[in-house]
Amino acid sequence: MSINGKAYIAGAFEHPTRKAPDKSTAQLHAECARGALADAGLAMQDVDGYFCAGDAPGSGGFSVANHLGLKLRHIDCTETGGSSYIVHVNHAAQAIAAGKCNVALITLSGRPRSEGAAGTSFSNQGASGMVVYSRGMGVPDEPFELPYGSATINMYAMVAMRHMYEFGTTSEQLAWVKVAASQHAQHNPNAMLREVLTVKDVLDSPLIADPLRRMDCCVVSDGGGALVVTRPEIARQLPRPLVKIRGAAEALKHQMGGKVDLSYSAGAASGPLAFAEAKVTPADIKYASIYDSFTITVIVQIEDLGFCKKGDGGKFVADGNLISGSGKLPFNTDGGGLCNNHPANRGGMTKVIEAVRQLRGEAHPRVQVKNCDIALAHGTGGSLGHRHGSATVILERE
Numbered sequence: 001m002s003i004n005g006k007a008y009i010a011g012a013f014e015h016p017t018r019k020a021p022d023k024s025t026a027q028l029h030a031e032c033a034r035g036a037l038a039d040a041g042l043a044m045q046d047v048d049g050y051f052c053a054g055d056a057p058g059s060g061g062f063s064v065a066n067h068l069g070l071k072l073r074h075i076d077c078t079e080t081g082g083s084s085y086i087v088h089v090n091h092a093a094q095a096i097a098a099g100k101c102n103v104a105l106i107t108l109s110g111r112p113r114s115e116g117a118a119g120t121s122f123s124n125q126g127a128s129g130m131v132v133y134s135r136g137m138g139v140p141d142e143p144f145e146l147p148y149g150s151a152t153i154n155m156y157a158m159v160a161m162r163h164m165y166e167f168g169t170t171s172e173q174l175a176w177v178k179v180a181a182s183q184h185a186q187h188n189p190n191a192m193l194r195e196v197l198t199v200k201d202v203l204d205s206p207l208i209a210d211p212l213r214r215m216d217c218c219v220v221s222d223g224g225g226a227l228v229v230t231r232p233e234i235a236r237q238l239p240r241p242l243v244k245i246r247g248a249a250e251a252l253k254h255q256m257g258g259k260v261d262l263s264y265s266a267g268a269a270s271g272p273l274a275f276a277e278a279k280v281t282p283a284d285i286k287y288a289s290i291y292d293s294f295t296i297t298v299i300v301q302i303e304d305l306g307f308c309k310k311g312d313g314g315k316f317v318a319d320g321n322l323i324s325g326s327g328k329l330p331f332n333t334d335g336g337g338l339c340n341n342h343p344a345n346r347g348g349m350t351k352v353i354e355a356v357r358q359l360r361g362e363a364h365p366r367v368q369v370k371n372c373d374i375a376l377a378h379g380t381g382g383s384l385g386h387r388h389g390s391a392t393v394i395l396e397r398e
Contacts, residue, residue: 002277007093007104008235009243009395011040011228012356014334016190018341020222021114025057026067028109028224033068036226041238042103047228049074049101051092053084055110055224055344064107074101080250080389081381082291084108085227085349087391089377090248092229102231109224110344141255145386152293153217155385157209160296162262164211166311169299171211173314175202177295178215178338180322185335187364192219193339216295218336223343225353241360242398246374247278250391263311266390267304267378274392275306280374282306285394287358287369288329289351289377292336298322301378302329305392324367333358333367348379352393359397373397 013035015028023031029052037043047070052061060077076091078084085108092104163169179199185191197215205215235242251269275281282305290305292298299313307329308316316328324330334340334354337347355375357363375395382388 001094001097003090003093003097003248004246004277004279005244006097006232007229007245008232009089009227009245009352009356010230010235010238010240011036011042012225012353013039014225014350014353015109015223015343017223018190018192018221019113020111025055025109025111026064028111028222029056029064029107030068032109032224032226033105033107036105036228040228040230040240042228044068044070046103047105048072049092049095049104051076051088051104051106053077053088053108053346054079055108055346070105080391082293082346082348083250083379083381083389083391084346086248086352086377086379086393087250087389089227089229089245089352089393090250090391093245093248096229096231102234104229106227106229107224108226108344108346108349110346111222112345113220113222141386150386152383153212154209155383156294156296157212159262159300159384160211160294163296163300166263167314169314171203172199173318174216174295174299175199176317176320177292177298177322178202180317180320180327181292181332181336181338183323184333184367185339187366188335188340191335191340192221193335212294212296218293218338218342218347219340220345221341221343223341225343225349227349227352243356243359244396244398246280246394246396247274247276248391248393249273249277250389252389254387262385265300265304265380265384266388267301267380267392270390270392271305271378274394278394280394284374285329285376286372287333287355287375288331289355289375290331291347291351291379292332292338293342293347293380295338297380297384298331300384301380305376305378324369330367330369333363333369346381348381348391351377351379355395359395
């Protein structure tokens, strides 16, 4: 069932906090929900569909739905890491098109900065912090991965090293992704890193996992965000610019029985499917929100989404092609995960929020893309190095 034109994003809200030691995760969810509904001109009692992921405390979405006092006839707690919230835009549109709900609320929140979660420790650990080898726990591939002590950073570093080996990508080219993000973040008063960086600044930062340096990594922040997706008839009655969902898709990539190819992501599948449903091509996209957990994440994804040929991502981003106002593909004009925020260690939500701002003409004037009528938001959840999900959504200003 195609969702093209069958649902609209009517409300969007990004929490301004970047550190919230005095707030609970549930409180952040509630504040984000209230903000998105206020933006749409709707109230909590209008919501009849709720969508969330693993960041929601308690039993899936039930605890947050109870906390918000929602009366629902549809709920979806799909978990695909950082791509979950783009998946949920797709799922909300599908539910609305199928008549399962009229007003869908999607929320994200988290406190990794307050809780000290940086993504540099081993990821295959039990609750006690001891490595679990064989207790019938975890994913099936864990026994083969545990001896190597994988962490988020070194799994992405492995992808970067392979990309360099296969395609000649350089550290300087990776650095240009961070430079572009910093050019945009300087205009965002809420961004964690507002200093404009140079390629040299990035290359001079400490090496964390070869070849990735500290400035190749995203920030760690508290915060969150929320979206409201509605039926077209409802959206047209609200006092907000109309943002139509034209196409969306999701895909998974995993170890594939040992046939591992680190050169591409699941975006190579979700991107073409979303473009086909939207009936547009990469050349039609005026603005792109691209998940940027690390600089290499952006390079791999812009290749997989068709903005350049496989292997040419490093060359494409060099010399500022991602910078709004001068580049071929303005991206992450809020500063993205590399400079603005990365709430709950999940960046997909904010990618959709900034795409909505661009389409509404509500981005900062210094980074607003001229005549922005079609935008893309793309997210990745998990790790490019082994298991991950990707989701792509294409939006249009009506």
